[in-house]
Amino acid sequence: MTRAPRIVIIGGGIGGLAAALALERRGAETIVCEQSPSLSEIGAGINLTPNAVKALRALGVEDEVNAIASASNFLNIRSWRSGRYISRTRRGDFTEKFGAPNLSVHRADLLDVLAGALKSTDIRTGTRAVSVEGRANNAVARFADGGEIEADIVVGADGIHSAVRKSLFGADAPRFTGCICWRGMAPVDAVPRDINISDGALWMGPHGHVVHYPVRRGELLNIVAHCDSDSWTEESWTRECDVSEVMTTYSGWNSQLTRLYPCSTRWYKWALYDRDPLEKWSVGCATLLGDSAHAMLPYLGQGAAQAIEDGCVLAAVVAKHPDDLDAALLSYERIRAPRAKAAVLGSRARAKENHLASPWARLKRDVKFKLRETFGGGTKRDNTAFQVGWLYEYDVGKEMG
């Protein structure tokens, strides 16, 4: 191909913008079509594990992300009622172990960094795709306003309810996981001083767990409380609820948590869905990326991480096979699908172990975590409680050149 490949990305979320940045940097002509009237993200935190930070490094925005992030020295796993420390994973040495730190950020700040780094991408907001057709040598995206765009590749980065996925592979509903969550965001100044909020925390109890970590250079505290429930199934990230719901659900839990909840003036609740992993991501020159391909539970903090890695790999294979985009997309899904599938299934498995109801099963789990923290596990010295070194050590920039 003598000209730059023209690539249309449906969806301007974290995955879509990361892909646009990666493609732009490899010389592609990129257009992002976002249904919302502006690029925006919900007021929630996101944890960037070392593999995500390395992917952002490959995109050239590591410094910008560092400037808006918080880094905690430990991830403390604590027991729901007593507050006992089940394990303390040292995160301070992640750079030495996994090649990058663990950072936590506000989602809107991360989106701003990605959007701010884009130079030539044509961003079209208020543009909702209704269908995509993947052909042998190109693809076409059709929009709600009746318009269409033909491109060398169309990428569906349009999230868990992807219209692109539906066009390419037919309708299939996301799977309700039996888990719901509440999320709040508290100004750090509003939190009682005796509560440890500088470390990342994960409180585990029967049928639920609660995470909190600082974001925005430590100015805000992100709180997400998860529990098993089938009484609520709405998958909306913006449904507001009263803090009393959270207080009631976690009434027997440690007072460090119950005193934390009222520090957030707004609470939102949503039901968590994932999807069974897809074996095939592409049809002709149309493909999927991020949650549209591999929506997963957030329990390994990998949804956005995998989406950013997807973008880096897609850009690298397109640059490698500019004259054979079919081969590029085959290579893309061959590289990405197994890793994303492992993250989807690994996250599902965590839901069970995080929420064990039997005290005996919890004790056995806690001892296992402590042993891992103390002695490490796996082939490398991986001291993470969940043995996720295999996820963290991956460096998409080094792998793809």
Ligand SMILES: Cc1cc2nc3c(=O)[nH]c(=O)nc-3n(C[C@H](O)[C@H](O)[C@H](O)COP(=O)(O)OP(=O)(O)OC[C@H]3O[C@@H](n4cnc5c(N)ncnc54)[C@H](O)[C@@H]3O)c2cc1C
């Ligand atoms: C509670 C919770 C906590 C999480 N924590 C973490 C974490 O700590 N670490 C992590 O890595 N991941 C985390 N995740 C997962 C992460 O948020 C998602 O995996 C990530 O946002 C996926 O990005 P995406 O760009 O694929 O999809 P989305 O973020 O959903 O973006 C899709 C975009 O497409 C647009 N769109 C949708 N349909 C159309 C259409 N038809 N036409 C045009 N535009 C369209 C949407 O408006 C949106 O802007 C968490 C998720 C949840 C629910």
